[in-house]
Amino acid sequence: MKFCTGSEYLVRCIQRGVVSRCVLPTARVIRTHWTVRTYHLVSDSRHLRGRIRSCSSNGDPVFGGGKSTLNRFLSTDVALTKKQVVDRTPLEQYEYLVSIGQIRDDSFQRGIVSSLVSLHKAVKNYHPTPIEYPNIDDLKPKRGILSFWSRNKSYLQRKVSLDNIPKGIYLYGDVGCGKTMLMDMFYSTIPTTVLSKRRIHFHAFMQDVHKRAHALKVQHGSDFDSIPMLAAALADEARVLCFDEFQVVDVADAMLLRRLFEALIHHGVIFVITSNRAPDDLYKNGIQRQSFIPCIELIKERLHVICLDSPTDYRRIERPLKNVYHSPLDARAKEHAETWFNYFANPRDPPHAATHSIWGRELQVPKASGKVAQFTFDQLCGQPMSAADYLELARNYHAFVITGIPILTLSNKDKARRFITFLDAVYESHGKLVATSAVPFSEILSDDRHSSDRPKEMDQNMLDMVGEMGLTNESLKSLNLFTGDEEVFAFSRALSRLQQMSSAQWVDAAE
Template sequence: MSVEQAYQARVEAGQLNEDSAQREAARKLDSVLERLAEAKPAGLFRMETKVKGLYLWGGVGRGKSMLMDLFHDLSPVKAKRVHFHEFMGRVHDEMNAWREMSESERKRADHRVKGAGSDPIPPVAKLIASEAKLLCFDEFQVTQIADAMILGRLFESLFEARVTVVATSNRHPDDLYKNGLNRQLFVPFIERIKDECDIFELVAERDYRLERLTEAPVWHVSDDPAKREKTLDEAFERLTLGARPNSCVLHVKGRQLKVSREAAGVARFSFPELCARPLGARDYLAIASTFHTVLLDDIPLLSKEKRNEAARFVALIDALYEARVKLVATAEAEPEALYPEGDGSFEFERTASRLFEMRSRDYLALEHRTPPRAENLETQTEPQA
């Protein structure tokens, strides 16, 4: 089966609406599959065939992650699919591990590279290349200088190892790390991506994310826990276009923050996960920088007895609002009734006002952005163990 055939099956089953741009993107992905299937492995006196990849970009809610699901499942070679932040988190961990090795340990390592010495990039690239011949990246974006400064050499080694890259992104390659510090050092990486991948913009006929955000309320009030859970289950399925959910762990200045369910730029949390634990502004900025939509379960009534939870909730909403993150939530009351009295209730009025604004169509149509305060935030992401 091809990606286009798998896409057609979903259309016929009523799971997707026919979209000519999505179909054309499916054909572009099929071209990569064909090249992978026809490529010759390395042999005596013969280099392995290099296969050109694909960089699929476009606005959120266009179905890129759904198409990547179909593509990955049909790969004729060993493939690894990973959120780009997960990948970079792992890269940083492996680089640190290499630096901490003794010289004798490096010599015994399977991914050692002659002449690399203490330089971690060549051996880390060799390790990654040994695990997959096809790397499928979701949400390819570069916002951290620590990532920008190593990507050029890292991907040069991966491409030399004949690794094929297929990526989805909300940005054209030319706009990656835009206005970033020392961006001129990052430009060669952009040119290498354009050489190694076909660039295709998925200009879908409709913004499915916005449609799905506006076709149902984004703030749900109910005293029935089962109903609240079902409501967000349905919202997650709707907003991700049925993309497969994954889990990961955000690393922020040594702090670990578990994301138990995320897909297609949408993350789901419970109120206790984010507001009943000692998290702070950096954690919330990391979430706001990584995901364009957040689903939040079971926001309770707040009071002076829960003033710590209320303070964290205020910080969370500030971070989401600043980044134009879309919030879908279940709660015990409407925003203005969440914190009716007690210490902090007056200050909560601004948060209630923001929650109302975040329900408006004008807000829901805004483009997600990296919060200015998060531009230099050291954030890494790794798959959950």
């Protein structure tokens, strides 16, 4: 496999241990005995997740740190070997999966596949222009009376024709209707020799964006406009971006996405997105939603919006249970947890506490062995942990044993949200989940919006906080941030995923 322009320089950089500069991004493939993954060498070494020590005779990189170093370098959002089916169209792959019994033939899904086939053809014939990075000085604040009008003028006011950029696809529908399966099938049929690509859960994408934006501001100053530079780097790494479970619930994300999406589209990035919500329902009743409307209009303009309203939730079709979930919390619950922990544990790695570093903080794992970690529910969700913490756990462990899960309700939003975020991270990494709970797993999540025990008004601290934003108690009553609408969607998705993760097919799948 050949390097891009400037290969001799790149090889010298690699042999020294640091990739510092490359004329063009290069898609490479790392082959090991357990996976094949695609990564991209980019112009800034900060984007790499490790250091390449040397090159083998065939040009592939050799890592000095063994498998653990390789895992740190690789992103979890790239495709595994079993998903690389680049010699088929989406329709051919769909019919193949039906023929081997892996999926059921569905007339609703076939209608979507035809749209994916059209996009697949357009992508293979798409020849995007090279990415043009903005000038660093243009992104720094200008001084003087005309500073507001002059900032970024030379970069942001360039007119870019969108006529030659294929329109993407926005798939939305109820949980379990096959959105993610269809997107993954499309992703697997795009040859990396045609266009660079990236498939990622939206939680993980936003964590990556915030982290890289923070790094740019640390380097260039807090008033540095990081979005244009970040958009250019993201477009350089992937011309096809596939987002799973797209949703906007945070005002900071909403304001960032409005500019980022526009910049990525003008760089020629093609989007394939799955969501539980139609575009017009994104960030519904959110704070400052009016400022997010341009992003919604851009999505509707540049993506074909398709409702996948298949009546069947395929994740709820009965499959043999492996009894990975146990209830109630009786004497057998402890035995259940110990049995499964020992099943996943490494006999040569005695159970021990572990510590991981993330964003300068220490993340404690009470009990670990090999690739399995065990927590009580309070240890996992009773502390102020973020999506980044759960993604880090999912990157480091393939199986989780969670004990003492209570009934989760909308009245207890913080713990419920953390548990759902944790489930999303484990599900997306194809991890295993063992749990002991107070009730059967199908009843762990409960919608109690109409419960008489649920608080009817916000507490004084919340009122003080929103008062600083110029909002009133009455205006907030309609916001889904306080009505629980977003949690209901998330609860529904989590229940469906819990069902799927309890199947023998999921538990027995190779890691």
